[in-house]
Amino acid sequence: MSTTSAPTAPAPTAPKSSRPEDAPEHCPGPASDAAGRADACAGCPNQTLCQTAPKGPDPAVAQIAARLGGIRRKVLVLSGKGGVGKTTFSANLAFAVSGARDDAMVGVLDVDVTGPSIPLLLGVADEAIHQTSAGWSPVVVDENLCCMSIGFLLPNQDDAIIWRGPKKNGLIKQFLMDVDWGDLDLLVVDTPPGTSDEHLSIVTYLKDAGIDGAILVTTPQEVALQDVRKEINFCRKVKVPIVGVVENMSGFVCPGCKHTSAIFKPTTGGAKTMCEDMGVPYLGAIPLDPRITKACDAGVSFLDEFPDSPATLAYLDIVKQVSKQLDL
Structure with a gap:
C-alpha cells in the first residue's frame, strides 16, 4: 500500500462560521478567540x-x-454510518434526475476525500481532469451529467490518502473555487459518513452560495439509526434544511420470484418511526437487489439496466419526491 500527497491543495484553512444559535452554551464556536482553548473544548x-x-x-x-x-440547487447526501449505501444513492439520484429530462444538467461533487467511489459508480474511473482557462473541467459522464472527485487526481487508484483535517478542507475549497461547473440544475454533494471536517467545511464554504437541503441515508437497524439521529441534529445546528430520510437495504428482493425478505430487521421501528419521532420527512424505503452491486461495479445506471426491479420503482418514487421539493 502506498500513500500520496497529491493533489496540490491550497494553504490549509478551516471552517470559520459563528457558533450556531442553538449550539450548547459551553461551546465557544470556531470564530471565538477561545475556540479550541476553552475548558469545554477538551476532548472535542x-x-x-x-x-x-x-x-x-x-x-x-x-x-x-x-x-x-449558475447552479440552481445544491443538495448534500449524508449518512451517519458508513456502508449504508449513501454513495450508491448519490449516483442513482444523479442518473435519475439527468435521465428524466434531456435538458436537466446535473453534477456530482465527491468530497469523500479518503474513500472516493463516485468515479467507479459513474463509470468514469479511468478519466482524468483537464485544466482550462476557466479552471478545472468536471469529468463528463453523459451529455448532461458530470462529476468531480479526488479519485481523478490519484496516480494510482489504490493509493491511500493519509491527510489531516486542514488539508482535506483545502481540497474541498479548491473543488468549490476552481471547478468550472457552468450552469447546472442540480449539484449532488456526496459526503463521507459522520459529522466531521468535510461536513463542517462544505457547510461553511457554501454559506453564501446556499444549500437547498440534505438527504440522509440509513439502513433499518438501530445501530445505523442511532448515528442518523446525530446527523439530523447536525443539520439542525448548522441550519441545513432536511429534504428527508431514505431507508436503504430495506429487505431483500428475489430477482426471480420478487419475494421480499427482511435482512436487516428493524428493532425500533426503522427509519419511518424515527422520522415520525424526530419530525423529519420520510422519503421511502429501497429494497436490496443484488443487481445494484453489479450495476455499481460496471459504472452503469441500475435504473436503466433493471427498470422493472422493485428497487428501481422505489428509487424513482423517492427521486420524484425530491424533485418536487426542490422544484427540479
Whole structure:
C-alpha cells in the first residue's frame, strides 16, 4: 500500500462560521478567540481545527458563491454510518434526475476525500481532469451529467490518502473555487459518513452560495439509526434544511420470484418511526437487489439496466419526491 500527497491543495484553512444559535452554551464556536482553548473544548474532535483556524470572515465564501452562481440547487447526501449505501444513492439520484429530462444538467461533487467511489459508480474511473482557462473541467459522464472527485487526481487508484483535517478542507475549497461547473440544475454533494471536517467545511464554504437541503441515508437497524439521529441534529445546528430520510437495504428482493425478505430487521421501528419521532420527512424505503452491486461495479445506471426491479420503482418514487421539493 502506498500513500500520496497529491493533489496540490491550497494553504490549509478551516471552517470559520459563528457558533450556531442553538449550539450548547459551553461551546465557544470556531470564530471565538477561545475556540479550541476553552475548558469545554477538551476532548472535542475538532479542538485542534478550531484552535488553529484564522478568525474573521473567509473571503473564499463570497468567491465560492459567485463561482457557483449558475447552479440552481445544491443538495448534500449524508449518512451517519458508513456502508449504508449513501454513495450508491448519490449516483442513482444523479442518473435519475439527468435521465428524466434531456435538458436537466446535473453534477456530482465527491468530497469523500479518503474513500472516493463516485468515479467507479459513474463509470468514469479511468478519466482524468483537464485544466482550462476557466479552471478545472468536471469529468463528463453523459451529455448532461458530470462529476468531480479526488479519485481523478490519484496516480494510482489504490493509493491511500493519509491527510489531516486542514488539508482535506483545502481540497474541498479548491473543488468549490476552481471547478468550472457552468450552469447546472442540480449539484449532488456526496459526503463521507459522520459529522466531521468535510461536513463542517462544505457547510461553511457554501454559506453564501446556499444549500437547498440534505438527504440522509440509513439502513433499518438501530445501530445505523442511532448515528442518523446525530446527523439530523447536525443539520439542525448548522441550519441545513432536511429534504428527508431514505431507508436503504430495506429487505431483500428475489430477482426471480420478487419475494421480499427482511435482512436487516428493524428493532425500533426503522427509519419511518424515527422520522415520525424526530419530525423529519420520510422519503421511502429501497429494497436490496443484488443487481445494484453489479450495476455499481460496471459504472452503469441500475435504473436503466433493471427498470422493472422493485428497487428501481422505489428509487424513482423517492427521486420524484425530491424533485418536487426542490422544484427540479
